[in-house]
Amino acid sequence: MTRGCFIALEGGDGTGKSTQARLLAEALRQKGIEVVVTREPGGTPGAEAIRELLFDPPGEIWGAEAEALLFAAARSDHVANRILPALEGGEWVVTDRFVDSSRAYQGAARWLGDAVIKQLHEIGSGGLRPDLVILIELDENTIAQRPAERDDGSSDAIGRRDDEYHREVARAFRSYAEADPEGYAIIDGTGTSQEVHQRVIGAVKPLLER
Numbered sequence: 001m002t003r004g005c006f007i008a009l010e011g012g013d014g015t016g017k018s019t020q021a022r023l024l025a026e027a028l029r030q031k032g033i034e035v036v037v038t039r040e041p042g043g044t045p046g047a048e049a050i051r052e053l054l055f056d057p058p059g060e061i062w063g064a065e066a067e068a069l070l071f072a073a074a075r076s077d078h079v080a081n082r083i084l085p086a087l088e089g090g091e092w093v094v095t096d097r098f099v100d101s102s103r104a105y106q107g108a109a110r111w112l113g114d115a116v117i118k119q120l121h122e123i124g125s126g127g128l129r130p131d132l133v134i135l136i137e138l139d140e141n142t143i144a145q146r147p148a149e150r151d152d153g154s155s156d157a158i159g160r161r162d163d164e165y166h167r168e169v170a171r172a173f174r175s176y177a178e179a180d181p182e183g184y185a186i187i188d189g190t191g192t193s194q195e196v197h198q199r200v201i202g203a204v205k206p207l208l209e210r
């Protein structure tokens, strides 16, 4: 059984990752590939329960360390019970966020440092890395103009952190992508969802030819 490919979509809040994850999964299925589309934090009953602990009730209740541990625990369950079984069964996995979100949001923007997040990931998830990370970038003015994003009450406590926090998250994501051009595709998130989707498909093409 050939192991499936593991693709993570990453980026700041409001960049359109969830839509792109769904469109990518649909396009892959049309090529006859079996795809699991999932998200973090979440993707298993245990990890969804941790998601509720993180975001419900809304408001800042967790210190940086506790927050990082909760994300790592959710990821550990997700990897063990959903991602690895699917990959080992030959399915592809498309996840809306993975460990780079913890590196950016907790490691960089909450100052825990990259080494700590990587260590937690090693303990929790055996250091699993995606075959490809698709980083969707959108400038903050465009994100602010999008409906149903940060300030309409639908976003969580982390989404509502200040602009400087989100700028640091965006800088961190870009630095990971620039340090590893083979492991990442940087995608311009402007335009319609179909336009962005075409860019995503272009980035995934090398995996289809493997």
Ligand code: TMP
Pocket: 013, 040, 041, 071, 096, 097, 098, 099, 101, 102, 103, 105, 106, 156, 158, 159
């Ligand atoms: P979502 O809006 O993409 O569902 O993500 C929920 C929030 O959680 C979002 O603000 C990003 C944040 N997050 C982290 O801070 N660390 C993580 O490891 C993950 C997966 C998400």
